[in-house]
Each structure stands twice: as C-alpha cells, then as structure tokens.
Amino acid sequence: MSESRNRAFMYGESVFTTARMNAGSFLDWEYHFERLSRGVEYVYGPFTDGDDWLALLKNRLESRWSQEDGDKVLRITIYREQARGLRRLGLASVTDLKIHVSALPYDSQRTKGKTLKLRTTSAIPRPHWWPSYLKAGNYLEVILAQKVFLRPGDDDLLFTSSSDTILSSSVANIFVVRHNKLYTPPVGPNVLEGIMRRKVLEMAPDIFDEVLETETTLDQLYKADGVFGTNSVRGPFLVDRVDDHEINFDQDFLRKFELLRDRTLA
Secondary structure, three states, X not given: OOHHHOHHHHOOOOEEEEEEEEOOEEOOHHHHHHHHHHHHHHHHOOEOOHHHHHHHHHHHHHHHHOOOOOOEEEEEEEEEOOOOOOOOOOOEOHHHEEEEEEEEEOOHHHHOOOOEEEEEEEOOOOOOOOOOOOOOOOOHHHHHHHXXXXXXXXXXXXXXXXXXXXXXXXXXXXXXXXXXXXXXXXXXXXEOOOHHHHHHHXXXXXXXXXXXXXXXXXXXXXXXXXXXXXXXXXXEEEEEEEOOEEOOOOHHHHHHHHHHHHHHHO
C-alpha cells in the first residue's frame, strides 16, 4: 500500500521515525530503533512472543530498510491492521504488525547553509500521559496552524506553552545559547525525545560551559547569542529569525555551533 493511501499514517494511527540514509548506511539506527521499539511496545504490546519480541521486530525492520541504498530520507511506519486511534486491541505477535518504508532522495545541497525563520504560536496541549518518546499523531493540526499563522518568508512554526515558554518547532527540537550556556526545553508531551537532540546533549558538555534542560521564555530567546534547531534529517541548523526578531549570532557561538554540528554528523 502506498503511503498516501495508508490510513494508519494519514490518521496518526501508527508509530514512526524519520531518518537519513547516507551511502546506504542508516544513520543513528540504534538510537532510532530504541525509541521506535519503546513506542511500539507502549501502543501495541505486550506481545505474545515473550522476550523474543524485540529481536523479531529489529530483524523485520532491518530486512526492510536494508533494501534501500544511496542517500535518502527514510520514514518507517509501524501499524496494526484495523487499529483505530492507537487503541490496544489485545495481545498480538510482532509478526502481526505492518511495516511501511517510504524512501525519498536526499539532496544535501538544498538545505546546506539554509537557516530557518520561525513564527510563534501556542501549542495544542497533549495529555500529560503522552510519552515523550512516542512519535505518533497526524499532522492535520500542524498543517492548519501553518496555513493560519505563517507569514510570507516564514519557514516553520515555533510552538509555545501556555506560560509563553518555547517548546519545539513542527520539525525540530530547539536550542538556545546564552553566555556559553546551552538551554533546551525538557522533553514532555509536546517536546519529543529527538534523536539529534539526544546526540547534542551527549556532546555539548565538551563545548559549552553548562547544558541545561529547562524552560526558556521568548524574552530570553530574543537575548540569545545563538539559536538552532535539530532533527535527524538535517542535523543541527541555525535559526536566524523568530517572529520579527532577528537573531544576531555571536561569533564565538558560530564557531562552537560548527564544531557541534561536525561532531553530531560524523
């Protein structure tokens, strides 16, 4: 079934991940599989396969994406036939799960050096029980919000909380640097445990004086020495405007950003 006709993907009744393939190598596969398997277990488990379910799932997934090669963007979608609204339908085997792999060519020249311009809007709160590792849910709300709030020249939305702190964009985790300290919102229902976010937090202590997972207000963001976003396709990339405020990058920040970017993409 093509992805455009896959109900599970269109209506958010699936667990998925999006990643880069570079020269036939699935970048950060172990990270992606760990998060993906946690989401699959939460939504569709427990499984009748006992302790073997994880190995069975990994083998099935690897056999699917290993058929691809070259430089591509991969989206792996896992769903259960006839499942509606991510409901648990009783015990099942991992072999009952459906796997769809979408592969599109990746052209690094299209995004090389491109910065993002963000427009803030309030996030629609997810329930408190929504796991931060669960990458699922349809994009209709985001698409409609983009149509309403994006202005000419904007690239994406930056979602904010009810207390006016930043959360994430529709495609990226967000980082703010001020006085050589790195800040990023803590994960939660509206902030995904991004793969590249995880890599940045692992490597950042060697580059910045302090790394803090804490709430950051828009006013604090406007005073930043630098702002950047991360996702598994592009890696770290600069944000040079939020609403009508231009981010004036500090030169020391730019040097350290490039160092961090090189390490995370190595």
